[in-house]
Amino acid sequence: MVKTLKKKYNVNMLGLLETKREVISKYDVARIWGNSSVGWEFVESARAAGGLLLMWDDMMFKRSNCYKGERWLCIEGLLTKNNFQCAFCLVYGAHEREEKRVVWEELSYIVGLCQVPFCLLGDFNEILQVEDRKGVMSLSVSAEEFKSWVQDMQLLDLPLTDRKFTWFRGQSCSRLDRVLVNIKWVEEFPDIRLKGGPRGLSDYCPLIVEVTSIRGGPRPFRSLDSWFTHEGFLRTVKNEWQNLGGGPFLGKLKALTLPLR
Structure with a gap:
């Protein structure tokens, strides 16, 4: 499956979950990637359970820091094509x-530590809305806590464009896999898209993040759907707009960005 995806798509970064490997060698990584021009970090499995592996094109991304947890792996560095410092x-x-x-708390800490635009991706093992799980009529307490965490972190859940679910087992279907980014990420990559790859024999289908263009010129004012579902959105816009007085229209739009974030 990995080689098929790399042949079909121009892959600059690849993450694998549940490697079930306590040790991963440079030879293992080069064999998966296809050549030796690859950077990589991994979190070992606990015996035959878990394990994370993150690989990237060493010419496209220059790693500066790496942080690891039992269930997450973070690399911070520079995307060389657009000189974008990120994690x-x-x-x-x-x-x-x-x-x-515990995982959400650890991720909150690492995002605050890095202080750069962030992209979190993988299997979060939780849904964000009832539509994310077949046959569900309400969110569990755990799902509500996850939803609150995503909102508190001001993360955007990239919509999956070509399917509804990412995990399948018998009659059960859920969207457990997702990509969460902050608004600075969307501003840098305005045409970012998320879609699913071929599922094969796995219970999961892989996620593919595509970027067709990189931001150029001044950043435009953008409206996010999540703003309109927030109960305080219209009140915030009205109050801030009145406080800005009679300035230029475009200047007032720009000034709204900070309070909306």
């Missing part, structure tokens, strides 16, 4: 509610 974090969510809360 990627591969996540494999826990199963129990208390363990999930």
